[in-house]
Amino acid sequence: MEIGTHTRLLGVMGHPVAHSKSPLMHNRALESQKLPYTYLAFDVRPEELPQAVNGMRALGARGWNVTIPHKVAIMALLDEVNDEARRIGAVNTVVNDGGKLIGMNTDGAGYLRSLEVETGLRLEEQRVLILGAGGAARGVAYALAQSGVQSVVIANRTVAKAEQLRSLLQHLTDVKAVPLAEIEKWIDDRTLIVNTTSVGMHPHVEETPIPGELLPEGAIVSDLIYNPMKTTLLRQAEGRGCVIHNGFGMFVHQGALAYEQWTGVQPPLDVMRQAVST
Template sequence: MTKQLGVIGYPLSHTLSPVFQQAALDYHAIPVTYSAWPTPSESLPQTVERLRGEEYMGFNITIPHKEQLLDLVDDVNDMARNVGAVNTVVNRDGVLTGHNTDTYGFVRSLKEKANFDPRGKSVLLLGAGGAARAAAYALASEGVERLTIANRTVARAESLAEDVGSVLGEIETVSLENVSGDADLIVNSTSVGMASGDSAGQTPIKAASVPRDALAYDMVYTPAETPFLCSAQEAGARVLGGLWMLIYQGAAAFELWTGKHAPVDIMYQAAQQAMEQ
């Protein structure tokens, strides 16, 4: 019986996880297949139940299921509980444990690929979903000076601010239409601009809202140069796409499943080659 890993979400037409996770498995000669399992919300509970089977070592979760997974697993680690979102599940004898490795991937990519230390900085976070929750808790734990959350639905931004405020203190909230770009770091955690989404070709905020010399960070990784990053670069900002965050969170998941060191450079190279095809 071939052991299996995979990613669930919807849609999954452009996911890179199978490419770089399989590259890591092959590097270590681990006889496991990693696949994409497109899963609409209505079939999520049944899919998660099926993944308790002994042939499944675990799975990743992406948009739009990260928050719903909290109620479908048997246990969650502290970070996933704090964030309120699960992106990695480990299956041990039918018992499912949820983890959140997005926080690790986000911070490691900031520090290693943008040479950006969030401590003492001002941050504008666009979005208030599962990815935003991970970013907000990661930034709070890293000691940011000021955090502003902007979202189309301000009430959702306020809810996230209230949750994270227990760690960071008072957090400002604003609608995306009224964003002020006074920040050292601007993070897009929404799916706006994703190649496979309804908002392909769009940007969550205008270039005028991006201050010169800020770091613009887009969690979207397809396309590599999103409309948000292109407009930010034109405004004079430094930019970083979401591919390294994807690789680093995937590396943490890989190590949880296999106990082996994740070959991040090989994983990145595999993902980049797939994006260029």
């Protein structure tokens, strides 16, 4: 599709976003369905987020994705946040509905679809350890707790932030908030370990959120990062006989859910996967 006066704007806001494959994935999907949109990446520093949101509104953008570090801060800048995103306390998708900016969250649903399909695990049997307590952690943790997992431990450098997330989940399952520095006390009995932080993401690919030797043998280790596909954490987990799961499937599924909200069209999942699998 050629860009013209009929073309509407979609995109992703984050800082940084140079690593993002969202433009490639969405533009391939849009081209395959001949839809009149184009999707761009916007590197927005935290202090410039209000201006960026106002700019997207003024330009009549149909919507955009929200990634690190804006998923929580953007909520106060929108006209409306749907019930699920408000309960989670984070937004990863914005839809412009006739000038009204509505915040949503497709992270949790996208993550669960990917996790179940790719690992075959039974969610109700899992004892979960979540590394991090930011916007991505909120969506994933809420979805896991709501799915009926046995228990959740949230480990974060700032315990107060982990406590905020614990309070969100406490009516759904047994949940504890602990300092990341004390992870050794809580990791041994965990069957599903989920890294929701950006530690290990391109270009800092040698970094890892926790020492690999702490990973329980045979656990499922899931990293929301998809660039690189196999982070240092996942390589270390593989070496300890763990089942590994990266963020690729979640990335595709959460993006597909957002795509459907913007376009009203069923997304071409195979095209989206193929676009970002190389």
